[in-house]
Amino acid sequence: MNPAMLFQGVGTLFYQDPKIAIARIVLILLGILLVYLGRKEVLEPLIMIPMGFGMSAVNAGVLFLSTSQTGTIFIDPMVTETNGLMQILQIDFLQPIYTFTFSNGLIACIVFMGIGVISDVGNVLRYPFTSMLIALCAELGTIVTFPIAHAMGLSWGEAAAVSVIGGADGPMVLFTSLILAKDLFVPITIVAYLYLSLTYGGYPFLIRLMVPKELRGIALKPTKRNDVTSGEKIAFDLIASTVLCLLFPVAAPLFLSFFLGNAIKESGVTKYIQLLEDIFLYAATFFLGLMLGVLCEASTILNPKILILLVLGMIALLLSGIGGIAGGYLVYLINHKKFNPAVGIAGVSCVPTTAKVAQKEAARVNKRCVILQYAMGANICGVITTAILTGIYITIVPLL
Amino acid sequence: MGELISPMAGRVQEIHVTAGQMITEDDELFIIEAMKMENAVYGDPGIVKEVLVKVGDKVEEDDVLAIIE
Amino acid sequence: MKEAILVALEVYYMGFIISILIAALIKGIQLVIRRFTPKKGAESERKEAAE
Numbered sequence: 001m002n003p004a005m006l007f008q009g010v011g012t013l014f015y016q017d018p019k020i021a022i023a024r025i026v027l028i029l030l031g032i033l034l035v036y037l038g039r040k041e042v043l044e045p046l047i048m049i050p051m052g053f054g055m056s057a058v059n060a061g062v063l064f065l066s067t068s069q070t071g072t073i074f075i076d077p078m079v080t081e082t083n084g085l086m087q088i089l090q091i092d093f094l095q096p097i098y099t100f101t102f103s104n105g106l107i108a109c110i111v112f113m114g115i116g117v118i119s120d121v122g123n124v125l126r127y128p129f130t131s132m133l134i135a136l137c138a139e140l141g142t143i144v145t146f147p148i149a150h151a152m153g154l155s156w157g158e159a160a161a162v163s164v165i166g167g168a169d170g171p172m173v174l175f176t177s178l179i180l181a182k183d184l185f186v187p188i189t190i191v192a193y194l195y196l197s198l199t200y201g202g203y204p205f206l207i208r209l210m211v212p213k214e215l216r217g218i219a220l221k222p223t224k225r226n227d228v229t230s231g232e233k234i235a236f237d238l239i240a241s242t243v244l245c246l247l248f249p250v251a252a253p254l255f256l257s258f259f260l261g262n263a264i265k266e267s268g269v270t271k272y273i274q275l276l277e278d279i280f281l282y283a284a285t286f287f288l289g290l291m292l293g294v295l296c297e298a299s300t301i302l303n304p305k306i307l308i309l310l311v312l313g314m315i316a317l318l319l320s321g322i323g324g325i326a327g328g329y330l331v332y333l334i335n336h337k338k339f340n341p342a343v344g345i346a347g348v349s350c351v352p353t354t355a356k357v358a359q360k361e362a363a364r365v366n367k368r369c370v371i372l373q374y375a376m377g378a379n380i381c382g383v384i385t386t387a388i389l390t391g392i393y394i395t396i397v398p399l400l
Numbered sequence: 401m402g403e404l405i406s407p408m409a410g411r412v413q414e415i416h417v418t419a420g421q422m423i424t425e426d427d428e429l430f431i432i433e434a435m436k437m438e439n440a441v442y443g444d445p446g447i448v449k450e451v452l453v454k455v456g457d458k459v460e461e462d463d464v465l466a467i468i469e
Numbered sequence: 470m471k472e473a474i475l476v477a478l479e480v481y482y483m484g485f486i487i488s489i490l491i492a493a494l495i496k497g498i499q500l501v502i503r504r505f506t507p508k509k510g511a512e513s514e515r516k517e518a519a520e
Contacts, residue, residue, distance in 0.1 A: 124495065128493075132492040235502060356436075381488075396480060
């Protein structure tokens with residue numbers, strides 16, 4: 001008996017192209033590393049633990065599908081032809097989740113509903129112009145990365161998809177890459193989620209670099225209690241959703257999801273709130289992480305463009321962070337120095353991570369400082385601006 | 401007579417003071433959890449007259465947490 | 470390269486306008502809602518006075 005046929009995970013290593021074999025081993029180790037970093041909370045554990053496990057399992061569990069073909073029974077993201085797909089759906093255990101929730105963006109939308117249900121738009125309604133201004137400045141990465149990406153050889157669609165990483169919204173990146181850069185959507189999305197997980201650990205340093213201590217700890221006195229009722233918030237959700245869907249129907253699923261989620265929160269229907277917050281959000285996040293990991297199979301992901309994506313993703317988020325803080329400074333100047341520039345980082349719309357980063361950094365310097373409300377306002381406006389820019393990209397790129 | 405108000409909306413996670421207690425500027429009086437993050441609430445020095453919330457209560461920004469003299 | 474920069478700027482410009490319009494819309498929503506709420510209060514006051 002041929003030992004290669006007995007332990008096929010190992011046997012296939014010798015059969016495959018050495019580049020792929022080495023990549024498999026690297027990815028197995030990377031998967032293990034991600035789980036470790038997730039456990040240590042250096043990276044976001046909600047995504048990284050399933051992702052790391054999936055990554056190492058899928059790269060280890062390669063077998064001979066036939067005498068000349070290797071593959072896994074996890075997923076096959078490349079099958080598009082209907083008969084083949086039906087067959088794979090009955091064999092590959094994660095294929096149904098992939099085909100029915102991932103590649104059509106459903107899972108991204110469910111995550112977005114969950115984000116809507118944990119967000120308080122009150123601060124968007126109290127300080128709309130300030131929040132929007134910061135959020136727009138925090139989209140710097142989304143804009144500047146585009147020409148850079150194109151100059152580095154990416155197509156219009158690929159460049160747009162990578163730029164959306166600067167909007168710091170996982171579901172948006174997934175959505176954009178599925179529509180505009182289908183061939184690269186796996187690596188783009190992985191890079192996006194990887195870096196987004198890093199923002200919690202990395203952005204504090206950006207704040208400390210760009211905002212001197214005296215300004216970091218500026219406490220903001222809450223102005224007169226501007227009562228924003230639930231009714232107002234629901235009205236906003238409804239109107240904003242409808243208007244944005246009218247303007248950018250391609251991104252309508254995302255708008256609907258976020259605003260519906262938020263409206264449910266404000267409606268007080270506890271059963272629905274629990275459904276979205278406890279079940280939808282965590283189930284979707286869990287499977288999203290798992291999917292991303294399992295899609296990192298060496299032969300799928302080995303693409304020469306991946307190094308470019310890694311660089312561009314970093315550029316996008318770095319520039320957005322810088323832009324956001326610059327926006328914070330802008331508001332600081334406009335408000336006659338009565339503002340905390342650190343709030344700016346929250347414009348990079350990783351809800352609620354960046355808002356928490358802003359609050360944490362401010363509280364570190366001045367323990368009485370509470371800027372979370374302003375940060376959340378910017379955070380959510382960030383989601384809106386990213387969605388708007390995504391909608392524009394998706395609409396414009398096919399016309400180029 | 402001063403009202404200690406909550407600086408943010410969230411859930412009262414921990415209460416570190418009781419009625420009659422004397423507090424200083426540096427004491428952590430309450431822990432409010434918002435967005436899965438813990439935030440400590442500080443007050444001005446004085447004596448706690450009354451604590452108006454209990455652990456698990458949902459509070460809004462500007463809600464009165466305690467009365468301090 | 471130049472075309473890409475122009476596209477990016479065009480995207481941003483449109484995004485900027487729409488975002489600011491949304492912000493204005495938000496203020497508008499609030500004004501409209503506030504104009505209707507005190508009116509409701511006055512109406513119920515009149516009803517009570519009539520009874």
